[in-house]
Amino acid sequence: AGLWLVDVGVSEKETPKETAALCLARDVKSALCPRFSPDGKHLLYVSHDRAVVSGAHAATAALRVISWDKELTGFEEQAKRFESKEQCAKLSRDVLRVDTEQKAKGSFPGYYASSPLVSNPWVGNDTVVVQTTWGFAETLIRVDVMTGEISRLTAPVCKTDGAWIGENSSNHDEAQKNERRGSWQLTDVCDGVVAAVFSTPMAPPHAMVCWLHPSDAHYNQSLLFSGWHPISRPVKSPVAQPAITEIAKLEYFTQDVSRSVEDDCYLLTKETEEEDAEGVSSGDFAAPVVQSLVVRRKDLGVKNDDAAVTTVTKPKPPLIILPHGGPHGACVAGWAGSVAFLASLGYVVAYVNYRGSTGYGEKSLQSLIDTKGGGPGVRDVADCVAVAKRCVNDGLCDPEKICVVGGSHGGFLGGHLVGQINVENRGVDFKCAVLRNPVTDIASMVFATDIPDWCFVETVGIGEYTDDPQVETLRLMREKSPIAHVKNVALTKKPVLMLIGAADLRVPPTNGLRYAAALKQHGGVCDVRVFPEDSHGLVKPRTEFESFVTIAKFLRNALE
Numbered sequence: 001a002g003l004w005l006v007d008v009g010v011s012e013k014e015t016p017k018e019t020a021a022l023c024l025a026r027d028v029k030s031a032l033c034p035r036f037s038p039d040g041k042h043l044l045y046v047s048h049d050r051a052v053v054s055g056a057h058a059a060t061a062a063l064r065v066i067s068w069d070k071e072l073t074g075f076e077e078q079a080k081r082f083e084s085k086e087q088c089a090k091l092s093r094d095v096l097r098v099d100t101e102q103k104a105k106g107s108f109p110g111y112y113a114s115s116p117l118v119s120n121p122w123v124g125n126d127t128v129v130v131q132t133t134w135g136f137a138e139t140l141i142r143v144d145v146m147t148g149e150i151s152r153l154t155a156p157v158c159k160t161d162g163a164w165i166g167e168n169s170s171n172h173d174e175a176q177k178n179e180r181r182g183s184w185q186l187t188d189v190c191d192g193v194v195a196a197v198f199s200t201p202m203a204p205p206h207a208m209v210c211w212l213h214p215s216d217a218h219y220n221q222s223l224l225f226s227g228w229h230p231i232s233r234p235v236k237s238p239v240a241q242p243a244i245t246e247i248a249k250l251e252y253f254t255q256d257v258s259r260s261v262e263d264d265c266y267l268l269t270k271e272t273e274e275e276d277a278e279g280v281s282s283g284d285f286a287a288p289v290v291q292s293l294v295v296r297r298k299d300l301g302v303k304n305d306d307a308a309v310t311t312v313t314k315p316k317p318p319l320i321i322l323p324h325g326g327p328h329g330a331c332v333a334g335w336a337g338s339v340a341f342l343a344s345l346g347y348v349v350a351y352v353n354y355r356g357s358t359g360y361g362e363k364s365l366q367s368l369i370d371t372k373g374g375g376p377g378v379r380d381v382a383d384c385v386a387v388a389k390r391c392v393n394d395g396l397c398d399p400e401k402i403c404v405v406g407g408s409h410g411g412f413l414g415g416h417l418v419g420q421i422n423v424e425n426r427g428v429d430f431k432c433a434v435l436r437n438p439v440t441d442i443a444s445m446v447f448a449t450d451i452p453d454w455c456f457v458e459t460v461g462i463g464e465y466t467d468d469p470q471v472e473t474l475r476l477m478r479e480k481s482p483i484a485h486v487k488n489v490a491l492t493k494k495p496v497l498m499l500i501g502a503a504d505l506r507v508p509p510t511n512g513l514r515y516a517a518a519l520k521q522h523g524g525v526c527d528v529r530v531f532p533e534d535s536h537g538l539v540k541p542r543t544e545f546e547s548f549v550t551i552a553k554f555l556r557n558a559l560e
Contacts, residue, residue, distance in 0.1 A: 001032040003045060003066075005082070007075035022079045024066060027089040029053070031064070033117040039125045040070035042145060046113050050098045050362065055453060055462030056369055058328040060110040060362040063096040063130065065145050095145050102261070103287040103361040106162030108150050112330075112358040114138060121189055124214025129153065129194055131186040133359035135161055136254055136293050136333045136351075138183045140196060142212065153194070153210070154228075155181045157293075157333045158254055166227060180228055183334030184208075198228070199335035201295045201343075202250040206232035246344045251298045252333060255394075257386050258290035261355060261367040263379065266290070266386040269393045289364040292387040293333055293351040294396065295343045318559050319397035321388050321417070321430070323352040325408030327376055327458065328365055330357045338548045342405075345552060348397045354383035354413075369457055376409070376458045377480045381416045381423065388428045401559045403432045405551065408507060408536065411438020415482025415515070418494045432558035434551050436499045437507050437536050440515035443477040448508040483515055490524030497527050497554045499547050501534035527554065 003024040025031035030048040037044070043066040051059040072078050082088050096111040103109050112133035121128040126146050132139055140153040142165075152164040158181075166180075182200030189195070192212050199205040208228045235244060256273050258266050267273040300317055320342060324331045331351035343349050353360070356368025356376070373379050384404070392399045406414040414433040417423055423430065439445060446455040446469060456465040459477045469477075478484060489496065496519060500512045509530070516526040529550055534543045 055457035256288040318401035407436030411435035419485025490522035
């Protein structure tokens with residue numbers, strides 16, 4: 001993407017016969033979402049240069065600004081300032097740059113543009129508010145475009161994950177501050193008022209607002225932030241009350257499962273995690289790169305002061321491992337009705353942010369596609385297994401009732417987790433899998449998907465990208481796919497539920513259907529549901545309702 005200055009004229013008479021256009025960002029390979037400051041002196045934009053260079057979709061982005069001369073009103077006058085790549089470079093700079101170093105716990109991991117910039121992100125002429133993925137949360141941050149200084153406007157999911165602007169605020173008591181630990185979506189900024197939507201795994205989305213002083217760089221932060229204030233009405237519908245009652249019975253907490261991008265450096269018990277943190281100076285140890293967020297019913301265990309379960313007071317429940325898609329995406333501590341539904345049925349649901357997830361730093365993200373470590377299908381699979389072992393070791397679940405539910409790349413991982421012999425050798429036996437529009441055979445997908453580059457990046461590297469892959473490349477792609485392990489799935493009699501959107505352009509429906517056919521051919525069990533009108537996300541209300549009712553029935557039968 002690029003930014004272009006176009007001479008369109010102000011009236012029909014003044015419109016040039018041949019419209020002129022000039023690239024304003026010749027110094028970068030990606031530029032989008034331009035936003036002028038109120039005084040017209042700064043042009044803010046987002047750059048995905050790192051994604052272009054590495055091939056990793058959703059890699060760490062840069063927030064950049066161009067110095068604009070508003071006094072030059074003519075096209076030709078402005079054009080002279082941007083005539084060459086060197087001139088463009090002199091007029092633009094990074095506000096938030098991409099840092100490839102490993103991060104310390106609680107530090108800013110980098111900018112992940114999970115949502116486009118709002119139409120006007122500016123608070124005054126030198127400050128903007130943006131949304132970014134930060135660990136297990138979509139987070140709102142205030143950025144000084146002159147200095148690059150960052151202030152976190154929303155509370156982290158865990159107290160130990162760094163400070164935020166309301167940490168010492170007197171506007172809310174401690175209970176209110178804890179209630180604000182979840183995930184946020186920025187909706188608008190206007191005259192210093194920031195509007196957002198907030199949710200947690202046990203709190204459906206509701207609207208919130210706060211007010212920020214426009215000249216934040218020159219004032220005490222405690223004077224700038226009056227706290228977040230809800231503007232939603234309480235739900236009073238009698239139809240919704242049973243659901244609200246069940247939601248109130250849920251809880252969630254996080255687990256740091258690894259703080260290293262290297263292989264097999266896992267914290268497989270809560271005690272190990274605490275000992276690892278105590279072994280270094282406070283705030284001086286590395287940020288986690290593999291994390292799990294566990295959602296479950298409160299009556300399944302007893303919490304300690306850190307909100308982590310230490311004992312289970314009833315028969316141990318089944319465990320659902322839930323990896324996200326992407327693979328360069330993230331699970332966040334926000335509302336997901338499907339997860340709340342499964343947790344309310346008595347399942348322990350463990351989200352997995354494996355190496356390669358957004359919100360954990362560029363070094364961690366790129367570590368997944370480093371072919372020296374095996375790449376996708378190896379490192380991310382090992383991380384999912386480690387999260388399952390952590391849940392078992394902490395006594396959260398029945399080790400004989402572990403399953404996986406995943407979509408897209410999460411479905412890719414699900415196919416590997418029930419198929420790879422190495423998974424069982426690591427001490428975890430996944431009994432079944434639910435695969436939603438899964439990537440099962442990259443070799444066949446590459447010719448029909450709308451993102452063929454992804455197929456190369458996640459298997460053989462961006463340098464091998466071509467529209468005419470050789471037989472050897474296709475063989476390697478297939479070897480890295482779940483279809484390579486389908487015989488083992490059949491041999492071990494592990495049932496699979498396949499949910500497919502017939503209108504999917506990202507992962508062709510034939511990918512899942514051929515896997516199902518191959519599994520049945522080898523004597524395996526695969527139940528298939530096709531939703532004719534739905535696409536990759538399977539997000540139509542009717543689809544979501546039917547699919548998760550089907551999933552609940554399938555898991556009950558498979559884990560009995």
